[in-house]
Amino acid sequence: MKRTKIVILLFLIVSLGVLSCSKTPDPLPVEPAGKEVVLNVDVIAPQAIKEQWTESIGLAQKAIALAQNRVDNPVRLNLRYHNEETEDLDALGYALTHPEEGADTCHAVVGPYYSYNAQHILRYAREDRLPVLMPTCTSVELQRIYAQETYAWFFTESDITQCEIMIGAARAVGATDVAMVYSNDTYGQSFKDWFAFYATEQEIHMAVEAPLTYAKGQDLRPFLQEASEAAQGEKVFLLIALSDASLYEEVCRQLVDFPHIYPICADDCYESRFINSWDDRHTFYLGVTPVGSMNLGYPQSYKELYGRLPYRGEAQVYDALCLLALGKTHQMVNGDRCIIDGKQVEYLQSPYTIGLTDHMRSLVASTEGEATQWDAAGLTTAFTQIRAGKPVSLSGATGHLTFAQGNYTSILNTTYMLWSMGDGADKVEPVCYLSAAGSNTEASVTAMWERDKQWEQVFSDTPVDHDLGPITSRWAVVLSPSTTWSNYRHQADAFAMYQLLRRSGYEDDHIVLIVEDNLYDNPRNIYPGQIFVERGGGADGDAGIMGEDVRKGAVVDYHFTDLRPEDVAGIMTGQVSERLPQVIYPDEGSNIFFFWSGHGGDKEGPLWGDEDAREYFGKQRIKDIVTALHEQNKYRRMFFAIETCYSGRWGEALRGIPDVLVLTAANPYESSKADVHSRELGVYLSNAFARTFRDCIVADNRITIYDLYKELASTTNGSHVSIYNHAQYGSVYTENMEDYFLWRE
């Protein structure tokens, strides 16, 4: 209630501000009473970006008007601007979706500009399914979370692609080493998360393994010195991913004393306020930015008209506006008839009605019909065909408007320009163009240049010289140190692993399950008492039907927060006590399976707690435990399955200990990624590593370690599944998982 009052108060303040400041929408000619259909579009962007986008928006408005010159009831976009940097976005989001009586309705939002601001608007837009068209929000996490929403439109691919291009470009121009600085926000996080992955994938050395967070005024010299020394005089490319354009110049200036380090800048620097102010071009090297389609001629046309290439987001905002006008036309013609993939759109939840966003989706879902172009003549064709009830195959300033199948709101074919600072009149000089799929004029990102293979670990097939007796018992320790709702997936995966072990022959007293077990009664759990790792088979894959309840029948031995890190040693070495009543009792014939699902840090791997935990479990601690077990002859074999960021740190720590195999979701330098998001619960249900592990064992409990690795490596996106210590364990090609999982059903 208090929160509601605050929101209303904020709204009133904003409303008063709007009135008192006489903040008028941008001047567009007010048409005399006519038959035009006005669509109110609220553009949310910083003032500088609004100015930067002026030409593109003007061009789109003119083209839309001209293309409908001969129709009776043309659609006109009434743009109303909001300064993203000064307005209270929560209040704005509320105001746009809860207009006062008599106020003009907001029909769509274009923006925000920054990924880290998007959720302020999206959370309110959800209620009415108000289309929010984001030209530049490229955060990986943001796009993953909202990919299932039919109102959240992404006009640029996520930064996974951009990160890949940056590292690929560095490699192609002869860099042997890379390093990274990033901003500590949603934008920078995407690059940080994917940096090590692509460095590994493209077999380029990381001069400094951990990317560095950069803040204004920070002295980078120690970091640069470290990178320079590690590269031993070879070229190092410094990837810079900062959400504040003004900081790029600051970073680049610090590179002057390091002649072998070249910057390669992410798209957030490609703004007028940076490009035009940057005069020392000698230290500046390469940059990457999404552009319009060169093949369809938008950037060249723009340059002819305005004397420069379009800035970041301009082609995307052009397409967003055109799609709104076309979508509205489609809605006018078709009413509630809205077909996507051959089926009428229906909603089972409020608002039940079909809206503008659905008509836009219907348009881009179509691949049939007359092909159109982005210019006024092409748009004329599009409007004419739509008004005639015919399908169209839409192309825009960014290329063919191909959106991800399913929701059709996330664009798939962003073209990126790799650019450098030129010496001529044009400050920015295009080097080449790239896209994920590649085309005749663009290099494909996925098949970057001469590289044609995915990174894969190489194993030797040398047999291990050891004398293993028969298996006399199997024990398991399953642990998740996560305690928050947002980390649902970690506890859920631990419960699911417990169930898998039970199905595989383990009695409950042979499994020690350590989880906080606080999800079942969490107020946000709309399935009280239950926990899931899989969505069900509803129409949209998430229609309220979930998979198996993995908590059912599980016996939790310890609540995580009741334990200290040192207790794990007692549990694993069988030191039963009043404090530790449940332990395992392995001996020389025992196979021990150890599963850990949680967060990790770049220094020591698994954290003792949630992502904000200040304590690592510790590489030395896990090494001491396993060494003690080995010295006491308390295992036959041990298998570690570690699902955390930087889990390869444990793999390194346990190298050399006989008969121990470590399988990790990530290598020592990279984060691992979540998987299986539930819109209903608002959280990820599982991680790809744990999910595939379960699937493989269920399909064949005698799967070889190599086949298991291959499956995990191919399905765990965003990190490199790795095996450690196989030389001390046995051939991965012949040893199999029956050592730990018997199948009894």
Added chain:
Amino acid sequence: MRKTLYIAAMLLMVLSCSKQPAQPQQPEQPAAEATGAPMQVMALFGPGQLGDNGYADSVMSGLYSLKREGTLPDADSLDVRFISADTYTETNNQLASWLKNSSNPFYGKPYKRRLVVITEPYMLEWFDELYAQLGDTDEVLVLKMNEDDVRIAAEDYVLGERIHGLNISAAASARAFCRYMKAEKPDEHTLPFFRLYSEDIVTYRDSLYEVFSRELGGEDAIYLTPLSTDASEGIFSTTFETTALESAFQWANMMQNAFNYALNSFAVVDLGAANAGWDYFLLDAPEKTFTSLLMDARQMSLASRFFITRDFGKALCGWCVRWARGEQMPLMEEHGAWDGYCTDNIPRNQ
């Protein structure tokens, strides 16, 4: 005499097609008295042509120049547009649609005159089934074609005086390159020549290919390496399972290997938009030491190589200005280094 007339005409054109516009306008901007322009120029690009930072982009630039203030006495008398799609099917569909609808799309009034600019000679084949739909007042301008071929096309398509050719010769630049090559490597007599199609020899008939052959001792001296063997497939049909740009990168890499084995030190590259792949290979890499000559690719500061650029944009703009004024246009018009339409950075003092 012919050359003198051209020079005079070009001087007029240079004045009228200045690249320093006062206030650029959007091409489709309607006139105040909205009835629509009576004329239209439409340029036809193939998939993957635009974005080459060279020839095709220059043509587009020429198109936009037509709408700049001062180029034509009445900018509103002329609409300009272009067709460029991702695929040949879409390009053909759009071309067919353009041929069918000869009215101003924004005002509905029929155009009095239309001009279609064919940007590559091979595209004429697309008219095999469509040329009959050209209206009586529609005209065709083919770029990069020599006079003989324009004459043949005029007969094949029964277009009479409604088809024209416009070309810029690079012969002087090609000759300079051959002489530079012979001075640098007197014992090297072969020259790899990388290009998009095997059939587009017509593009070079007037200048490059003949000059290279003659200067280096016959056609056997030129190793032609096409990206695609079939122009109708276009550059989608690459010999590698990669994009054209990536193929260009790989060719540059192969060229480097050839250089390492002392096979060839020089190469000529004319790959349109895929030239960027070659440039990418050359980027800031002093160890890549063979010498490349890129055709119709504007200079890039980071890649060390020679270039020849032909300013088709300026030539097209000038041609269209005269066409819009109602002048009788010749069957063929050719420019070159002599009137400043072809430039290069090849050393001449060897």
